[in-house]
Amino acid sequence: MAVLEQQTDGHREWVYAARVKGRFQKIHRWSGWILMAFLVGVPWIHIHGRPLLRFDLPGRRLYALGATFTPQDAIYIVLLLLFAAFGLFFFTSLYGRIWCGYACPQTVFLEEIIRPLERWIQGDRGRRMALDRKKFSGEWWAKKLASWALYAVVAVAVSLAFLGFFEDPRLLWTGRASRGAYAVAAFFAFAWFWDFAWFREQFCNYLCPYARFQGALTDDQSLNVMYRVRLAEPRGTKKERKAHPDQDFGLCIDCKKCVTVCPAGIDIRDGFQLECIACGRCVDACEGVAARMNLPEPLIGYTSLAAESGRKKRFLRPRTLVYGTILSVLVVAFVALMGSRHDLAVTLNRVPGTLYQVDDDGMIRNTYFLEVTNNHGAGDGEPATVEVEVVGLDGAEVVAPPIEVAPTRSVKVPVAIRVPADAVHSRTIPFELEVRTDFDRVSVPGTFKTGLEEVN
Ligand code: SF4
Ligand code: SF4
Incomplete structure (x- = not known):
């Protein structure tokens, strides 16, 4: 709970996440750009002259996959919402916070657009820390204003892209949509800008409801990012190992690479923490260290409490069975209803x-x-x-x-x-x-x- 401890004294510790490369960051990049392509592209696609996916709120219509749903079709919307909710429960019970780490818009925009822009203008972790030590200097203002200007452009683009699911994007992007639509776009653009420029990981820590209840959806078989305490502890730097040659050390060399890359500002070695969004950056960092130091295996990984304590991995468990059964029933009901649906x-x-x-x-x-x-x-x-x-x-x-x-x-x-x-x-x-x-x-x-x- 390092972040919460830092923040409860009223002073926020800014997180200067260092850059990291690795296999999970590659997956993140692919999933992030595919999702962003979906966000920007889907509102422009039409099937049989109808939007692929659009919520026409004034007309009280939902266009989806070539079909038009009216308020009389509320049952389909209810089934889809239930499917989305139980799908999230099901995948959380299996893979923990995989949504947070790889699919949440907050994470995707921050990791794939905002932090790269920040690095491009302000430099990597060390340079950004040095810049903030020169707060309100000419260089600080120049680099911060340039960063904020780009964040504002991204925030406007993101909010218009989101609004494309509610309003014709051909009107939205050419200034021909209603004033109400632009008022909503301006509100969301401001919210995104505020998030990109300042709020960031605090959204996950304090505002996101999913972060609060995901603990109730997982068990000791669920996948999480974990520190392999039995292998790694007691940790010790090279210097400490030299100074205490008789002491038994674990494999962790206390390089803190896993801490410096963490966008949540936590130390995964302190154990499971609500702030962890399972992004795998610390796993990539430690895999890099393990490769360089010839460690037998990385000390942080995607694993479960059961696997760590030597128990068998079980896919079928009461909660996965319940969620899986409900999902199957919902799919069958949806397909059956759609099959008998009329235009x-x-x-x-x-x-x-x-x-x-x-x-x-x-x-x-x-x-x-x-x-x-x-x-x-x-x-x-x-x-x-x-x-x-x-x-x-x-x-x-x-x-x-x-x-x-x-x-x-x-x-x-x-x-x-x-x-x-x-x-x-x-x-x-x-x-x-x-x-x-x-x-x-x-x-x-x-x-x-x-x-x-x-x-x-
Ligand atoms: S990156 Fe690995 S070796 Fe370095 S401090 Fe973290 S757990 Fe220890
Ligand atoms: S602890 Fe690791 S997985 Fe969790 S948020 Fe930090 S870097 Fe991501």
Whole structure:
């Protein structure tokens, strides 16, 4: 808890993370740039004229993978959110904070863009520390202002890229989006800038809820970054080893490379700490030291408490079984529902306060509101012509205005169903209203009230 101890006295220790190279940093680089390409690229991709993924909040629509979801499709959104939550639980129980280390936007932007920019302008760890010792000097101002200017550019780009999942990026990036959209973009750009320029690892330590509850999702079989105490301790520098030749030392030469590269500002050798984001920088650092010093193996690695205490690695455990089963059920439910999903969403509701009426020509009339949502095609496509027909009511006729629904829009119209009095034989008759367009056909159930006693 080194960071927390440093910070509870009200004074923040700035973290000057040193540069490190290694296999986990390569993985980080690849995963980071793939995720950033996803963030920037996906809002520009369209399938069948619809965005690959966009939350149209004013239009209350979600476009995903070529389909359009409306509020009537809330079940799909709920299933997706549950899938995301249990997916995170499942992977956390197996691989610990792998999300934090390799996929969290905070980590990705900081490690792949902001720190490289910082190093480019202010130099590596030693130079940055020296620069901050000359606080408010001309050189300090010049380098800090240059860094902040670049962070601001990145913050604006990041916030516009995020907003591309809510607003058409062709409008956003050309200044043609709404003022509201730019107000939101400005707010997030400021928040990102503040994070890049100052807040940084404190976000993980104090604001991120996932960091708080991930301890409850892991067990002694979960993968974590750990210091191999049995191999490494008692640690000792070369000097200490020379000074105490009779003492038994462990393999750790106390070079502190693992500490200087840590972006969370902690010493992993103090044991498991909530601040650790499992980024593997200390693992790469110690692997480098182990290679140079011919140590039999690195003293820090991705491992589990069970493996460290010589117990067998178990993939199947109560929590992985529970999370895995829930995930499987969610996937099956989602696929089944998607398989039976229609491009037309239809609801039929009786006009409130009405049951039936008898027209002058003796026909019995029931009136309804029919709402048709067209989830087929893009927003600027041709409207669909809707036809309706009653099935299951002998002699029924439908009285409705012409119905046309533009893609991604809904239309609500009054619809009357008339049935000859001599064709009805019970007080309430169930029927199906078939709603057709040239691309889909949907049936919704309804009931027809006859008031039979009064009629006969
Ligand atoms: S990098 Fe390895 S050898 Fe150096 S202090 Fe850390 S654990 Fe010890
Ligand atoms: S202790 Fe190691 S894995 Fe944890 S945040 Fe620091 S460098 Fe990353």
